[in-house]
Amino acid sequence: MTTVTQMKCACPHCLCIVSLNDAIMVDGKPYCSEVCANGTCKENSGCGHAGCGCGSA
Known part of the structure; x- marks a missing residue:
């Protein structure tokens, strides 16, 4: 079984x-x-992890 x-x-x-x-x-x-957990990544320039871009317009 895979975990x-x-x-x-x-x-x-x-x-x-x-x-x-x-x-x-x-x-x-x-x-x-x-910021992702509270739904504000767009308002806070993203999560800050390299290569993600979730805060991009």
Whole structure:
């Protein structure tokens, strides 16, 4: 049986893959950062992870 250890950030604007051990969990969904978890990545210039661009217009 395969164990899932990483998932895409649950933010619809984000491209990050997050380790479930390090994720910020909100309502059972994994997020890569506080700004993605609280839905403000667009207003806060993105999550800050290299190559993501979730804060881009």
